[in-house]
Amino acid sequence: MAKKTTHKKLTVNRKLVAVVTLLVALVLSIIFITLGFTGRQMDAQGLYKLLPWLPGPARQADWRQALVPGAGLGETWVSTFSPVGEEAPSQQLLDRAVDVLARRLNDLGWTDAAVQVKEGKLVAILPKAADTAYLNKLLAIPGEFTFTDPSGEVFMDGSQVSEAGFGFADQSGTNLALTLQFTAEGKQIFGSKSTELIGQSISLRRDGVVLVSPGISEPLTQGQVSIPGFNMESARENAVLLRSGALPFALELDGEGQPGRPLMGDRVQRTLLIALGILFLLVAAYFLVCYRLAGLLAAWMLALQVALSFFFAGLLGAGFTVLTLSAIMLGFVVTTFAILKLYLHMRTGLRRGRSLRQTLREGYATAGHAGLDVMVGLLLVSVVFIIMNLGLITVFCELFAITLLLGLVITQLLHRLLLNETIHLFGTKSSLYATTPTKKEA
Amino acid sequence: MRIHKTALNTIIISTLVGLLALALGLFGLGMKFANGAQAAFAWGPLLLAILAALVVSFLFGWLRYGVSGALTLAVAVLHDQLLSLAMCAIYSLAFGLSGHAMPLLVAGLAFTYLFTVPVIRDARAQLMANPSLTREQAASQAVAAGRPLKVAVTLLSALVLLALAVGGNAQMYGSLLPLLSGLIAAALSSHLISPYIWAAGRPGRRRR
Numbered sequence: 120m121a122k123k124t125t126h127k128k129l130t131v132n133r134k135l136v137a138v139v140t141l142l143v144a145l146v147l148s149i150i151f152i153t154l155g156f157t158g159r160q161m162d163a164q165g166l167y168k169l170l171p172w173l174p175g176p177a178r179q180a181d182w183r184q185a186l187v188p189g190a191g192l193g194e195t196w197v198s199t200f201s202p203v204g205e206e207a208p209s210q211q212l213l214d215r216a217v218d219v220l221a222r223r224l225n226d227l228g229w230t231d232a233a234v235q236v237k238e239g240k241l242v243a244i245l246p247k248a249a250d251t252a253y254l255n256k257l258l259a260i261p262g263e264f265t266f267t268d269p270s271g272e273v274f275m276d277g278s279q280v281s282e283a284g285f286g287f288a289d290q291s292g293t294n295l296a297l298t299l300q301f302t303a304e305g306k307q308i309f310g311s312k313s314t315e316l317i318g319q320s321i322s323l324r325r326d327g328v329v330l331v332s333p334g335i336s337e338p339l340t341q342g343q344v345s346i347p348g349f350n351m352e353s354a355r356e357n358a359v360l361l362r363s364g365a366l367p368f369a370l371e372l373d374g375e376g377q378p379g380r381p382l383m384g385d386r387v388q389r390t391l392l393i394a395l396g397i398l399f400l401l402v403a404a405y406f407l408v409c410y411r412l413a414g415l416l417a418a419w420m421l422a423l424q425v426a427l428s429f430f431f432a433g434l435l436g437a438g439f440t441v442l443t444l445s446a447i448m449l450g451f452v453v454t455t456f457a458i459l460k461l462y463l464h465m466r467t468g469l470r471r472g473r474s475l476r477q478t479l480r481e482g483y484a485t486a487g488h489a490g491l492d493v494m495v496g497l498l499l500v501s502v503v504f505i506i507m508n509l510g511l512i513t514v515f516c517e518l519f520a521i522t523l524l525l526g527l528v529i530t531q532l533l534h535r536l537l538l539n540e541t542i543h544l545f546g547t548k549s550s551l552y553a554t555t556p557t558k559k560e561a
Numbered sequence: 562m563r564i565h566k567t568a569l570n571t572i573i574i575s576t577l578v579g580l581l582a583l584a585l586g587l588f589g590l591g592m593k594f595a596n597g598a599q600a601a602f603a604w605g606p607l608l609l610a611i612l613a614a615l616v617v618s619f620l621f622g623w624l625r626y627g628v629s630g631a632l633t634l635a636v637a638v639l640h641d642q643l644l645s646l647a648m649c650a651i652y653s654l655a656f657g658l659s660g661h662a663m664p665l666l667v668a669g670l671a672f673t674y675l676f677t678v679p680v681i682r683d684a685r686a687q688l689m690a691n692p693s694l695t696r697e698q699a700a701s702q703a704v705a706a707g708r709p710l711k712v713a714v715t716l717l718s719a720l721v722l723l724a725l726a727v728g729g730n731a732q733m734y735g736s737l738l739p740l741l742s743g744l745i746a747a748a749l750s751s752h753l754i755s756p757y758i759w760a761a762g763r764p765g766r767r768r769r
Contacts (some may be wrong), residue, residue, distance in 0.1 A: 402717065
């Protein structure tokens with residue numbers, strides 16, 4: 120005889136689930152944002168520390184270690200270089216020298232550093248956070264490269280090098296090779312000279328000093344060579360100098376330099392952060408006034424998006440520059456667009472007397488897809504730019520792609536989930552979600 | 562495919578702006594940079610980026626909205642990028658551009674997508690909801706329906722640019738010019754070009 124079983128219906132208190140979900144999300148968000156402003160010591164000795172990553176206007180703040188300010192928005196170091204020689208260089212030569220120095224700085228990643236001509240001297244404005252001693256040394260190097268035969272006769276110079284790079288020469292990990300690609304003329308000269316000098320060597324000199332003298336075992340007629348015998352630092356330095364070209368005249372550093380103001384204005388950092396804070400408050404106030412509970416949720420999501428964007432900017436080492444801020448703020452605009460598009464649809468639906476749940480379901484299927492399309496489209500373009508490795512464009516797209524991904528997750532998953540929980544907790548009364556009174560459709 | 566007069570006129574005006582920038586360039590007055598920032602600018606990667614954006618946008622538009630949507634998005638991308646490049650060349654006479662000009666010019670694509678994608682989507686939706694509409698009517702209705710959102714996004718973007726510019730000097734304005742150009746170009750094309758390009762597309766087979 121079969122045993123009689125009693126089926127007890129399991130009931131879930133939906134409101135309790137909503138409260139727990141919202142509370143957990145809120146507590147996690149508050150902890151994350153607070154850590155963003157304060158950072159945290161990870162051990163008693165202070166060896167490991169989670170740096171704060173959310174910029175605030177206070178002068179003494181550690182966030183500048185996570186988001187190192189560039190010369191545009193942070194304090195600078197001003198180095199002055201004087202031309203060596205009795206005759207003052209022409210304006211054309213000075214302009215050429217500015218270009219060479221700017222190329223060197225740009226090549227090392229200091230894209231917002233500046234080089235100016237002042238009273239016949241060259242002034243380099245460098246970020247204070249940079250290794251200014253190394254940069255000053257690098258900027259003063261004339262950078263004239265020559266190729267000589269064993270007798271010391273010059274047969275080619277650096278102007279015939281079209282591209283320069285470096286890479287590992289063997290498995291040791293310490294021997295690096297300078298890889299050079301020649302112009303058409305350089306290819307011909309180097310090809311014939313290397314054919315002539317088989318069994319001997321060709322020396323690469325920088326400013327008259329021999330860097331390496333590799334032996335020639337076969338004719339090198341391909342227009343590109345790989346020269347081993349460098350360590351990481353010298354290979355990088357020589358590649359940068361070859362790419363920038365030689366200075367048109369010799370320079371010497373006047374003293375050690377002095378601290379300077381940010382390039383974009385005296386108090387730009389503080390004013391900018393206050394202005395961005397006010398902007399965020401304005402957007403949050405707009406959402407709160409127009410969409411009440413849903414608006415509160417939107418403000419919460421946007422705050423989370425900004426906090427996460429700065430977190431990833433810190434992780435990527437993006438620095439505190441206009442480029443970083445632009446990527447984060449564009450991500451903010453796209454996320455705001457996606458939420459606003461959904462809310463406008465929700466408000467229209469409520470005005471027509473539709474139920475909140477129905478309107479939201481429709482909204483995510485129609486208006487919500489507009490935000491999704493914009494984010495996915497831009498994400499695709501960004502990923503293509505990253506794959507194509509387009510220099511500064513790629514640097515920008517790396518952070519922008521992350522802000523778009525965050526926007527996608529926040530608007531399509533987190534916002535949707537929390538809005539549903541909010542509705543479960545507070546009910547579907549339309550006046551809680553839109554300001555305008557609802558009218559039943561006739 | 563017959564393009565509406567308004568779209569054609571706007572394209573002609575944009576072309577004139579482009580030609581003016583080109584003429585300035587030929588006379589050595591185009592694209593002025595501040596503090597040696599020209600070292601960070603290279604035409605090769607920029608043009609390659611515009612071309613890649615054009616191809617990706619066309620493919621994305623084609624997959625999502627069919628040929629007319631793809632053409633609309635591609636034309637908007639090309640127009641906005643070239644117009645903002647031309648505007649930058651003209652503005653740069655007053656404020657030298659910064660080393661970030663190249664990525665921020667490309668960043669203007671965000672505005673193109675924000676303004677053009679809703680027009681294409683809404684126009685398609687209007688046409689599907691009311692098959693008696695002509696494509697031109699659907700496009701006009703989409704533009705009208707999307708106006709509040711477009712105004713809000715334009716205002717927000719302008720406020721973001723203002724917040725970034727506050728407290729800055731000419732160097733800061735020079736940095737933000739490419740983004741401002743992108744915003745203006747995208748607002749213009751999404752209102753005066755994209756709807757008409759989409760409307761000029763061949764009517765596809767309608768779903769039952």
